[in-house]
Amino acid sequence: MPRPSNTEARREQIVAGLLKAMAERGYEGASVAEIAKAAGLSPGLVHYHFEDKQEILLTLVRSLASRARQRFTARVAKIPADDARGRVEAFVDAFLAMGPDADVAAVAGWVTISAEAIRQPEVRVAYEEAVRADLEQLEALVAAVVGRRRARPLAAGLFAAVQGYFVLSASAPGLVPPGSAAGTVKRMAAGLLEAAGPGARDDA
Structure with missing residues (x-):
């Protein structure tokens, strides 16, 4: 099985960050900054991979x-x-x-x-x-x-x-x-x- 690309891996990381942020703050409280923090990434990287x-x-x-x-x-x-x-x-x-x-x-x-x-x-x-x-x-x-x-x-x-x-x-x-x-x-x-x-x- 081919390894996921860096882009795929980052997107999966961000999606996992949203799941974690929602568990703590709900969807409304899961800001991009909170998602980035939960994913261990910068907000800029979140915006780069998702609109x-x-x-x-x-x-x-x-x-x-x-x-x-x-x-x-x-x-x-x-x-x-x-x-x-x-x-x-x-x-x-x-x-x-x-x-x-x-x-x-x-x-x-x-x-x-x-x-x-x-x-x-x-x-x-x-x-x-x-x-x-x-x-x-x-x-x-x-x-x-x-x-x-x-x-x-x-x-x-x-x-x-x-x-x-x-x-x-x-x-x-x-x-x-x-x-x-x-x-x-x-x-x-x-x-x-x-x-x-x-x-x-x-x-x-």
Whole structure:
């Protein structure tokens, strides 16, 4: 794999700086100066690589979405292709499991991004694009268990539970027992898929 260019590395450093600054000060308080400080760079370098703070945020949206998909890819590679339910569980684990690749700062950042998506149309577009791709992937996984006609509402419900845990863990962490999120949503998934009926698939 080729090494990232200096420009790519600097941009990644700045995006990580925004994530860190948001965790401490929120998006409004994460000025370019604060982002630069968190990244260990000068404000001039931040301005050289990004037009403004919003461009950094839009890049962060894509970065966080990519990281979650990489976690899913790593987990699902260990699941047999014919284990459809196991692949649904791998999706939940990728987003919620507290393993060595868990990223608490990323979860908090995603909650901040969802709030900015309400305020900023450009952020909303990027956020919706990322969420749509993840939801479509989950829907395809669920469809492999219950069939296409039943998959959409079940996938939407499970995805809403994942997003709800993000909000709780970021805004009121004391309300969520540590390490409980993935197991709880996987049990929800098992119950919903089972309730869809024996053999479940409606379009096989």
